Each structure stands twice: as structure tokens, then as C-alpha cells.
Amino acid sequence: MNKLIIFLVLGACGYFAPLAAAEVPTQNTPALKIHQAWIREAPPVSSTSAGYMELENEGDTDVVLNGVSSPDFNMTMLHDVVIEDGVARMLHREQLVIPARGRLALQPGGLHIMLMGRKRPLEAGATVELTFEFKQIPAQTFSVPVKRAE
Amino acid sequence: MQEKKWILPLIIVLAVITGIVAGSFVFKPKPKKSDIPGFFWPQAKALPGFAMQDHNGAAFGPENFKNHWSLVFFGYTHCPDVCPTSMGVFKQVKARLAEHGEVAANTRYVFISVDPERDTPATLKAYLGYFDPEFIGISGSEHEVAGLTRTLGVVYKRLPGESKDIYTVDHSASILLINPQGEFAGLFSTPHHPAEIVKNYLAMRQFVKENI
Numbered sequence: 001m002n003k004l005i006i007f008l009v010l011g012a013c014g015y016f017a018p019l020a021a022a023e024v025p026t027q028n029t030p031a032l033k034i035h036q037a038w039i040r041e042a043p044p045v046s047s048t049s050a051g052y053m054e055l056e057n058e059g060d061t062d063v064v065l066n067g068v069s070s071p072d073f074n075m076t077m078l079h080d081v082v083i084e085d086g087v088a089r090m091l092h093r094e095q096l097v098i099p100a101r102g103r104l105a106l107q108p109g110g111l112h113i114m115l116m117g118r119k120r121p122l123e124a125g126a127t128v129e130l131t132f133e134f135k136q137i138p139a140q141t142f143s144v145p146v147k148r149a150e
Numbered sequence: 151m152q153e154k155k156w157i158l159p160l161i162i163v164l165a166v167i168t169g170i171v172a173g174s175f176v177f178k179p180k181p182k183k184s185d186i187p188g189f190f191w192p193q194a195k196a197l198p199g200f201a202m203q204d205h206n207g208a209a210f211g212p213e214n215f216k217n218h219w220s221l222v223f224f225g226y227t228h229c230p231d232v233c234p235t236s237m238g239v240f241k242q243v244k245a246r247l248a249e250h251g252e253v254a255a256n257t258r259y260v261f262i263s264v265d266p267e268r269d270t271p272a273t274l275k276a277y278l279g280y281f282d283p284e285f286i287g288i289s290g291s292e293h294e295v296a297g298l299t300r301t302l303g304v305v306y307k308r309l310p311g312e313s314k315d316i317y318t319v320d321h322s323a324s325i326l327l328i329n330p331q332g333e334f335a336g337l338f339s340t341p342h343h344p345a346e347i348v349k350n351y352l353a354m355r356q357f358v359k360e361n362i
Contacts, residue, residue, distance in 0.1 A: 040234060043227070043280035045273050047315075050230040075312050081231055083340045087305055088232045088323035108235045109341065115230065116316050149238050 031140055032057055032098065032132065038147040039115065040108075041124045049122070050079075051113035051130060051144060052106045057098040064135035065096040072128050074117025081109055090114070095135070108149070124148045186336075186353045191361075194333035198301040202262075202290030205275040210288050215332040219355070220258045222326040224304050226265030226319050227277040236323070237261070237281040242344035243351075244282065253355050256330070263289040264299070264306035264321045302326060302334055327354070 037053035057063045068076050078093040096111065098104045106112050113130065122128060124147055131141040184191045197212040204210045221240065225233035240259045247254040261278055263269035266289065269277075274287025290298075299306060304322040311317025325347065327336035336354055338347050 040230075042234070043277045045276040046227050046229075046234075048228045048230040075316055079230070083323055086322050086324045086339055087320060088340070089320045090231075090309070090318050108231060112231055114318075116228075116312070149234060 031137065032063060032134070034142055034144075035103075037130075037142060037144045039122070039128050039144050041122065041146050041148045042118065044121070047116065047118045049073075049115045049118065049146075050108070051115060051128075052108060053144070055096075055098045055104045055106070057100060057102055057104075059100060061100050061136065063098045063100075063137060065098060066094075066133045066135055068113045068133070069131050070115060070128055072119050072122065073115040074119065076116070076130075077114045078111070079114040080111050122146045184354075184357050186350055186357060188327075188337045188339065188350060189354045189357070190335055190337075191354075191357065194329060194331070194335040195301075196333055197328070198297055200290065200294050200298045202288050202294050202298075203271050205271050205278060205287035205289075207271045212332050215328045217330050218256050218258045219253075219330060220260050220328040221338075221351075222260045222262060222328055224262050224264050224299065224306065224321055224326075226263055226321070227269050227273055228265065229319070232321075232323055233261075234281075236325070236342065237278070237285070239325075239342045239344055239347070240285065241282055243347050244284075246344060246348045247351075250352060253352060257351075259285045260328075261285060261287050262295070262298070263287070264295060264304075265308070265319055266290065266292045266295055268315075327351070329358075 033056040035054040035056060037051070039051045040049050042049040051068070055065070065078070067078065070076055078096055080091045080093055082089050082091055093111070096104060104111070115128075126146045127143045128146060129141055130144050131139055133139045197215065200211060202210045204214075221243065223233075223236050223240070225236065227233070244254070244257075244259060247257060259282070261274065263274060269287075269289045271287065271289060274289055278285040278287045289295075295306075298304075299322075304324075304326070306319055306321040308319050309317060323340045323342075325338040325342065326334060327338070329335035338350065
């Protein structure tokens with residue numbers, strides 16, 4: 001909870017200080033929703049995993065996702081897998097845009113939240129806190145279940 | 151008389167040429183061309199020499215590929231997305247092949263690490279055991295991995311990471327097929343759909359059965 005408050009305060013400072021009028025959220029800007037969120041249960045020897053979900057923006061303006069953090073991992077990054085000439089390349093994405101009245105899918109083999117440096121064992125059934133930081137709206141924290149991939 | 155001297159040698163030469171040409175058709179039929187996607191027949195490529203280890207720490211070289219068909223994937227255990235997804239594909243392929251007893255019996259699933267620094271035989275054993283204890287893990291020195299991958303056209307590149315232990319590796323995502331002669335015989339390109347891999351693989355096996 002404390003963390004959430006800190007994020008909200010920092011978030012507020014962040015975007016009210018420079019004040020670009022177009023970026024100030026309106027009172028009606030809704031929070032983002034996430035659907036079918038899950039974190040891949042990693043084999044015990046792997047300290048790396050990935051988070052997948054569908055992000056839904058019910059607002060009338062695009063929302064920019066600046067990053068995701070988790071207390072259970074040393075490092076998190078927005079990643080995309082791009083296959084070029086049969087080679088899987090991991091591309092770091094600085095930001096992701098969730099379009100107004102639209103959805104953005106993060107799924108295996110494509111966009112995902114890369115979670116590196118796992119701090120504790122995370123087996124299927126556990127939950128992981130993910131905090132999403134946005135450009136236009138306050139940060140949001142979700143509890144996401146760890147699941148074994150089918 | 152002068153003319154007759156030439157006739158006999160000419161007949162002999164023509165007969166020999168005719169014999170060679172006819173013989174090449176009769177005794178060495180041109181191999182049928184396969185139109186199965188990803189199948190290299192008849193241009194399978196020999197593997198180079200290499201000295202690596204399997205997940206139990208036993209020596210593993212090109213001769214260990216012989217007598218089995220092997221589906222081979224190059225990856226690393228700290229890979230967040232592509233490798234676990236591909237091991238899931240291996241599992242599904244294996245499950246689908248189960249009803250094809252003869253083919254299933256001599257098909258192996260092999261994971262070769264492109265992260266020599268972190269992936270030891272013990273790491274691979276624990277990693278692959280999570281998916282299927284029958285999967286085979288191969289690891290070796292940077293030099294050995296580089297030599298094998300170069301010959302197979304597999305590429306990998308370690309990316310600069312946050313720290314010594316936190317980094318990712320870009321790598322080929324195709325599944326390679328090694329035949330029982332220990333030759334690189336086919337390739338399953340991405341995206342990997344288990345049903346399609348099984349269909350093409352069974353077609354390759356059938357082709358070999360009928361033509362070799």
C-alpha cells in the first residue's frame with residue numbers, strides 16, 4: 001500500500017510538474033484493466049520468467065506504459081520477440097501504447113514482460129505483484145498468478 | 151580393308167557408352183525429389199566433429215546422433231520466453247507422435263545450450279527434467295558450441311546485460327532434424343505449430359522408408 005502511495009505521489013509530481021496540457025489526465029480517465037494475466041512458472045534452475053496478459057484501455061486517449069516492476073525480480077523489462085531469418089531476437093521496448101478504447105496483447109512468442117533475477121521460488125499457484133507505470137495515469141499494481149504453461 | 155579397321159573399335163566404343171548411359175538409369179535411379187517443406191533430401195549435411203557433454207555428464211559427439219532421429223533446438227535455460235515455449239512444442243510433438251509407435255520409438259528430443267557460461271550438464275538435467283526427463287541436454291565449451299552452430303547455420307549472440315548473471319542471448323529458433331546417419335536432414339522453421347511439425351516429420355519418415 002505504501003508503495004502504491006509513493007507511486008501515486010511520484011506519478012503526480014512527474015506529470016504535473018512539466019505540464020503539457022494535452023498530457024494531463026482528465027477526471028474521467030479510467031484505470032487500465034488487465035485480463036488473463038499469468039506469469040510463466042519457470043523450471044527451478046531458471047531465474048528468468050515472463051508475464052503475459054491483455055491490457056485494456058477503456059479511455060478515449062491512448063495510454064503509454066513506461067515500464068513494469070516487481071518486488072520478486074531484480075530486473076523487469078518490456079520485451080518483444082522478433083523472428084528475423086529464423087533467429088529469435090529479444091527487443092527491449094522503452095514504452096508500449098495501449099490504444100484508446102483498445103487492447104494490447106502480451107503473449108508467448110511476442111510482446112511480454114521479461115522478469116529476470118527471481119528472488120524467491122515461484123511455483124504454480126503463487127502470485128506476483130506487478131506494478132505498471134504509465135505516462136498519463138497513476139501507477140497500478142496487480143497480483144498476477146504463476147501458472148504452468150500448457 | 152582400310153575402312154573395316156575402324157568399324158570394330160567404333161562399335162566397341164559406342165557399346166561401352168551406351169552401356170554406361172543405360173546402366174546409370176537402370177542401376178542408379180535418380181533420387182526422387184521431395185516436396186516436403188524443410189526436408190533437405192537428398193542433400194543432408196554431415197555434422198562437424200565436436201566434443202560436448204550430455205545432461206548426465208557423459209561425452210557426446212556426432213556419433214551419438216547415430217541410429218536415432220533427433221529433433222534439435224538451440225537455446226539456454228535462462229531464456230524467458232522462446233525456449234520454454236519451444237520445449238512446450240517438443241512435449242506436444244512427442245504426445246502427438248505417441249500414436250505412431252515405430253516413429254515415436256526412435257525419435258529423440260535434444261536441447262543444445264548456446265550459453266556455455268551458465269548451462270552445465272546438471273543445470274540442463276534439472277531444466278529439461280521439468281519438461282520431460284527423456285529430453286536430452288547438450289552443453290560444451292564456447293569453442294565447441296561455436297564450431298557446431300557455424301556448420302549448421304545456427305546463430306547466437308549474447309547481449310550485454312545488467313550484470314554478470316543477468317543477460318539474454320539471441321538465437322536461432324528453428325528446430326533441426328538430424329537423421330540416423332548423424333546428418334543434418336531437415337529444418338522446421340518458426341512459427342512452430344506442433345500439428346504441422348508432426349505432419350511434415352511423418353511425411354519425411356515415410357519418404358525415407360519408401361525411397362531408401
